[in-house]
Structures are given as structure tokens and as C-alpha cells.
Amino acid sequence: MSSPKKATTEPHVIKEELIASGKWLTLEKTTYVDPSGSTRTWETAKRTTRVANIAADGVAIIALLKRTLHKDCVVMVRQFRPPMGCNTLEFPAGLIDDNETIETAALRELKEETGYKGEVVGVTPVTCLDPGLSNCTTQMVMVHINGDDLENINPTQQLEFVEVILLPLDEFQQKIEELLQKEKIVVDSKVYIYAMGMSQAFFKPRELPVLKQ
Numbered sequence: 001m002s003s004p005k006k007a008t009t010e011p012h013v014i015k016e017e018l019i020a021s022g023k024w025l026t027l028e029k030t031t032y033v034d035p036s037g038s039t040r041t042w043e044t045a046k047r048t049t050r051v052a053n054i055a056a057d058g059v060a061i062i063a064l065l066k067r068t069l070h071k072d073c074v075v076m077v078r079q080f081r082p083p084m085g086c087n088t089l090e091f092p093a094g095l096i097d098d099n100e101t102i103e104t105a106a107l108r109e110l111k112e113e114t115g116y117k118g119e120v121v122g123v124t125p126v127t128c129l130d131p132g133l134s135n136c137t138t139q140m141v142m143v144h145i146n147g148d149d150l151e152n153i154n155p156t157q158q159l160e161f162v163e164v165i166l167l168p169l170d171e172f173q174q175k176i177e178e179l180l181q182k183e184k185i186v187v188d189s190k191v192y193i194y195a196m197g198m199s200q201a202f203f204k205p206r207e208l209p210v211l212k213q
């Protein structure tokens, strides 16, 4: 077995060269120095739409619908995604437009895709989506929706081909598993990780009054 190379250098990018460009994406050759000091190249996909001075390409919205006498539900969307060639289950999401803040982009996308009007309660840092492929980034925005509010009782979407699915938060992972059993659908990894986290948060088999770490 060969021993791993020692890290001697702070890795860094030297240059980025365009290989191909389309309306929405570019493919670049990234030349960089790796931690051992060797110069190497990487194929990188980038979006063409990133707004100047905004570090994220898009937003994904974790929207909780809160209604009297109902369980809190996560507002999800099902839609056909051409790169996947099938339907996906995702949080509502979209690209940030010019002159938008993260919060306004999130509330606009939520309204367009689901019809719901919400209130921002939290924003994550900039997070990468598939860093071995692309520099594409997102910020996740936590939103609460007052489902008892008149304008949220019969929400009207602006997107014809996006289906809204409400999943109860306390059974989130189980309900996703049921959807997967029923149809060919691929779940966004942000969604599935959130579902696993929720299951762990709700699972308290032997809660004791005083627990050590």
C-alpha cells in the first residue's frame, strides 16, 4: 500500500478556462495546485445566472404550514426535472433574481411555486450543492406559513407543472418512504437529510429526566 502524499501547500486555483457555454451553464477547465504542490485540472460546471455581490445561486425554502387543529406540515413540490428524466421531490426553490435579497427571493419563489405567503424565520449560510461537479450554491430559508390566514386557505400557484405536496413534519421520513414505494420519484438529498434529522429529533425511546452527553 502506497503512503498518502504529504500536504505541503495551501491548495489554490490558478486559472479557469472556458470549454463550452450555453444560456444557463458553462463548462470550464479549472487549473489548480493540490495540497502536495502538484498542478492539476478539474472540469467545473457553473451557472451563468449568479447575481453580482450575492454568494448563492439560489434559495431552497423549508416552509412549515401551521394550521389550527392540524399537524405542522412541510410544503414540498413534485415536478419533472429534465436532467433527471423523472419527477423529483424537493423543497420549493429557485434562482435569485437581480436586486433581490435572499429573503425576498425565498418568499417570491414560495408564492410562485405553492401559492403560500410566508414569513422568514431563519436563513442558513451559503451551502454548496455538488462541489465535485459545480460551484453551485444555495441558501436555505426557513419560513413559517400561517395556514389560518385567509390568503393561505386556498393558495393559487403560478406554475402549472409543479404539484404541491404537504407532508406532516412528525412523520416526514415515513411519508417520503411511502411516496417512493408508490412511484418513480427521486428525492432531493437536502430533503432526505432533513427528514433523517427530523426522525432522530422525534425519536426519544427512553427519555430520562437527566441525561448525560
Ligand SMILES: Nc1nc(=O)[nH]c2c1ncn2[C@H]1C[C@H](O)[C@@H](COP(=O)(O)OP(=O)(O)O)O1
Binding pocket: 024, 025, 093, 094, 095, 096
Ligand atoms: N440548467 C438549466 N437549463 C435550462 O435549460 N434552463 C434552466 C436551467 N436552470 C434554470 N433554468 C431556467 C428554468 C426557469 O425558466 C428559470 C428559472 O428557474 P427557477 O425557477 O428559478 O429555478 P428552478 O426551480 O431550480 O428551475 O431558469
